[in-house]
Amino acid sequence: MKTEEYSITNLKALEAESIHIMREVVAEFERPVMLYSIGKDSSVMVRLAQKAFHPGKIPFSLLHVDTSYKFPLMTEFRDKFCKEIDADLIVERNEEAIAQDANPWDLGTVKCCAQLKTGALLGALEKGNYDAAFGGARRDEEKSRAKERIYSFRDARGQWDPKNQRPELWNLYNGRLNQDESIRVFPISNWTELDIWHYIHLENIPIVPLYFAKERDVIVRNDQLIPVGIKTKLQPGEVPEKVMCRFRTLGCYPCTGAVRSTATSVTDIIQEMMVERNSERITRIIDHDQEGSMEQKKKEGYF
Amino acid sequence: MTVDELLKQNQESDLLRFTTAGSVDDGKSTLIGRMLSDSKNIYEDHLDALKRDSKRLNREEVDLALLTDGLKAEREQGITIDVAYRYFSTPKRRFIIADTPGHVQYTRNMVTGASTANLAIVLIDARNGVLTQSKRHGFIASLLQIPHVVVAINKMDLVDYSEEVYETIRAEYNAFLAKLNIPDLMYIPISALRGDNVVNKGDAMPWYKGVPLLQYLEDVEISGDRNLIDLRFPVQYVNRPNLDFRGYCGTVASGVVRCGDKVMVLPSKKTSHIKSIETFDGEQDYAFPPQSVTLCLEDEIDISRGDMIVHVGNQPKVEYNVEAMLVWMSESKLEINKPYIIKHTVSDVRGVVSELHYHIDPDNLHRHQADSLELNEIGRVSLDLFKPIIFDDYTRNRATGSIILIDPMSNATVAAGMIIERRGSAEKISSDAASKPVSHNIVREYSLVTADDRERIMRQKPATIWMTGLSGSGKSTVAKELEKRLMELGQPCYLLDGDNVRHGLNRDLGFSADDRSENIRRIAEVAHLFNDAGMIVITSFISPYRADRAGAKKIIGEEAFIEVFIDAPIDVCEQRDPKGLYVKARAGEIASFTGVSAPYEAPETPVIHIKTDTTDVSDAVDSVIKQMIDTGLIKK
The missing domain is CATH 3.40.50.300 (P-loop containing nucleotide triphosphate hydrolases)
Known part of the structure; x- marks a missing residue:
């Protein structure tokens, strides 16, 4: 005798919600695109897209905004991964700013981000004439993101107006737009960092090796471990040292700190998280610039 | 850890x-x-x-x-x-x-x-x-x-x-x-x-x-909060990656869909069978809310986004006119007869608010006549839609009974709505009939005989002993024995039995979820009348849904409603199978059979809990009688 079970676990419920959102977007919008940052959240988002449209291919392109400061291991992983899953990959850069040697050491992180990230992103979205762009932001990451909708309306300049958001009820999303306006869609809004890792573990999702601990050359500055890249400018007296560490989040190497760790597998990472007392964004230099810095960037068009 | x-x-x-x-x-x-x-x-x-x-x-x-x-x-x-x-x-x-x-x-x-x-x-x-x-x-x-x-x-x-x-x-x-x-x-x-x-x-x-x-x-x-009865599968997206595959993607809004099920597509009313339930992780035998799956059908029929796949014997309403409670969410107020976009499940239709029946003050529940709704105001409206929508009442089904209104000029979401039973409609009374207001022209008449008079003459406080449990759990056996014993004690009482009621009073009702709810509502009203007449009532119905029993309790009255959980493990019930129903249900001959293909929501805090696999009938009846004496319903 077989009795049917109707219970659903947390992860399966989150997965079903994300798939529902992605299908809505593909059905309702003319030119959707998925922002692909190469990080763990993007990896999960891509897997969810595969699930949503199985047995078909993912019916939109993956767009990667390359600031030229990404870790080489990231771009290597990106190209291999996209080829393996047969995804269309578009890479966009703000070539003008890169030619003028835009960098965080001279410009500061705020201006550098505005040019290489937000600028390149807005340019790419305009060029592709995309009316919907998926992003892998989660509400548990940062407090301005806790206020974000699943469908985040952006005006013709890609700007977010947090005080004037469309109310979002049940699973009825309002994606109606006028000319040049767009929607940023956050299908994994309700996932937490731990959910992401559990899902990667359960689903065997490939991720960039930088997430795993290894001896790496870093500079120890104000309690942060800053990786040494090609253009890294050392402050007087600083000498890179070898530290066993890994990255909790991935971004541009000048602005992403590492954490001391010995976790070399996904289960090790989850184990580490069980005792971790700091949020993942502590390693993101960008969030600490000033109070409300993420909110400001989002208002200007950042994800 | x-x-x-x-x-x-x-x-x-x-x-x-x-x-x-x-x-x-x-x-x-x-x-x-x-x-x-x-x-x-x-x-x-x-x-x-x-x-x-x-x-x-x-x-x-x-x-x-x-x-x-x-x-x-x-x-x-x-x-x-x-x-x-x-x-x-x-x-x-x-x-x-x-x-x-x-x-x-x-x-x-x-x-x-x-x-x-x-x-x-x-x-x-x-x-x-x-x-x-x-x-x-x-x-x-x-x-x-x-x-x-x-x-x-x-x-x-x-x-x-x-x-x-x-x-x-x-x-x-x-x-x-x-x-x-x-x-x-x-x-x-x-x-x-x-x-x-x-x-x-x-x-x-x-x-x-x-x-x-x-x-x-x-x-x-x-x-138990999910509706696992009424299959509603709004088709979100038609997946056609190649000529060999055509699947209908969506999230199961309610009910359970199984391979081989006969289904109907609305609004076309074409029927087919479920060939397979596809997911990235392999095929499933069945799917339930809130799973997101892809359904493949045996026959090639024309289906597009916004259509709904349902079971043939359990259909939602498909109508141009609906009534709803609206919560206004915009600075610009409601305009009667202005076209809005109504988003419902996965479809968009245009329509107008043709009438504002009243505005309700949430602070005291008073209803007022009003010409419009402003920000944060709540009112009951009629909507005329330019195309029919496929829906259920919100109380029955949150997913197919909810709407949002969008202003086509500003694109802003201006209201949220919950579809409710139409007033004065000639359709059958639905499950929320119990909570519906009656016409203002109906005024209660009061008898010259009081409840106290009746209690004195009949030497008992009237109550309804409500037995709930799976088919075969022993409800009828305990109920019949209890009736006999109460009569022996000289207590006027009457047994309302499920099958008997369905032969007369409720012969127009089937076994759809709506009909089951209505069945219970009518029984509760009858029990209430008997109680009013001073009688003790014993009811014996599966009554699988908590919400329905709560509704019955409301009608009968908190004090008079004695919930008795007749509890036996499903395999014991299935072995007993006094009416041969489990065999039929397992063979797929009975749709929505409680415990097999439909849920049973056990009472969380029954007044009396009788486990019939370990208690014999006479002890079970003793425990009910004792409870009735202890609470003063009858005297020793």
Whole structure:
């Protein structure tokens, strides 16, 4: 005798919600695109897209905004991964700013981000004439993101107006737009960092090796471990040292700190998280610039 | 705990979404902060940032509200602008809190938070008691049909942890909520500031016998909140990657769909069978809410986005005209006869609000005539749609009974709506008939004989002994024996049996979910009439849904309704199978058979719980009789 079970676990419920959102977007919008940052959240988002449209291919392109400061291991992983899953990959850069040697050491992180990230992103979205762009932001990451909708309306300049958001009820999303306006869609809004890792573990999702601990050359500055890249400018007296560490989040190497760790597998990472007392964004230099810095960037068009 | 245990725990834990409602200064942020910190869910860098921000903004103490107020303007002005979502977990469950602010914009925000919530916490300040706003929160919870409501009476420390204060507030609020439809209600006295009854029980209120708030949130049963009866599968997207595959993608809104099921596609009414249920992780034999799957059919029929796949014998309504309760969410007010876009499940239709029947004041439930609805106002309207929509009443089905209105010029979401049974429609009375207002021209007549007179003559207090349990659990056996024994004791009583009632009074009803609810409603009304006449009534019906039994209790009256759970494991019932029904159900000859292909929601707190696999009939009857003597229904 077989009795049917109707219970659903947390992860399966989150997965079903994300798939529902992605299908809505593909059905309702003319030119959707998925922002692909190469990080763990993007990896999960891509897997969810595969699930949503199985047995078909993912019916939109993956767009990667390359600031030229990404870790080489990231771009290597990106190209291999996209080829393996047969995804269309578009890479966009703000070539003008890169030619003028835009960098965080001279410009500061705020201006550098505005040019290489937000600028390149807005340019790419305009060029592709995309009316919907998926992003892998989660509400548990940062407090301005806790206020974000699943469908985040952006005006013709890609700007977010947090005080004037469309109310979002049940699973009825309002994606109606006028000319040049767009929607940023956050299908994994309700996932937490731990959910992401559990899902990667359960689903065997490939991720960039930088997430795993290894001896790496870093500079120890104000309690942060800053990786040494090609253009890294050392402050007087600083000498890179070898530290066993890994990255909790991935971004541009000048602005992403590492954490001391010995976790070399996904289960090790989850184990580490069980005792971790700091949020993942502590390693993101960008969030600490000033109070409300993420909110400001989002208002200007950042994800 | 080892990592394997953690993985296992996380894979097994489910998700509870709740919303918090309270007036300004009721201590809502403190409560959330307390829950997060006592269950160790705040990261240290967030706590550090909180301390820094508190200092910079000149707050005297660390302000836990800053944790949820994410926007710069909110932190500076000390207000909350919008719904914020918070995440936390305990070993048993994952939680999503929709934290909504408690000031002017409240209705709009609470409705937003409530729309996806399984549970609402309504906070009441013990010093102030039930305020107008508390009533508003209760009304919205009922309007949005949140299945579970917890009333947390906060700041008990400031009223000396007085049981009397707690009981007074509880009685007053209960009296108000009795006018509304709240399926599951719980009261907990707490002190968010000191932590009593939040995560830990504390020893300040020994008179409170219940569990602390967090434990309640961890344990409250939510799997029964889903509608597993009426299959509704709105087709979201047609997946046609190649000529060999055509699948219909969607999320199961309600009901259970199985391979081989005969289904109908609405609105075309074409039928086919389910060939397979596809997912990335392989085929499934069946799918249930809220799973997102892809259905393949045996026959090639024309189906597009917005169509709905349902079971042939259980269809939703397809109509141009609907009535709804609207919550207005925009600064620009409702305009009668102006075209709006109505978004419903996955389809968009144009339509107008043709009539505003009344505006309801959530603070006192008074209805007023009105010409329009303004921001945060709630009213009942008729909608004329340019194309028919496929829907159920919201009380029956949240997913197919909810709508939003969009202004086609500004593209703004201007209203949220819950579809309700049409007034004066000639259609059959539905399950919410019990809570419907009757015509103003019908006035109750009162008899010259009082209930006391009848009690004296018949030497008993009338009551309804409501037996619920699976088919074959022994309801009829116990009921018949009980009737016989009561008669022997000289107590006038009457047994209402399921099959018998279906031969007469309810012969027009089938076994669809709507019909089952109506069946129970009529029985409850009949039982109520018998009770009114002074008789004791014994009923013997499966009555599998908690909501229906709660409805029956409402009709019969809280005091007179004695719920008896006749409990036997399903395999025992199946072995007994007195009517041969299980055999038929397993063979697929009976659709929606309780325990096999339809759920049975066991009573959470029955007055009497009889396990018939270990108790014999005469002991079972003794226990009921004893209870009736103990509570004074009959004399020894």
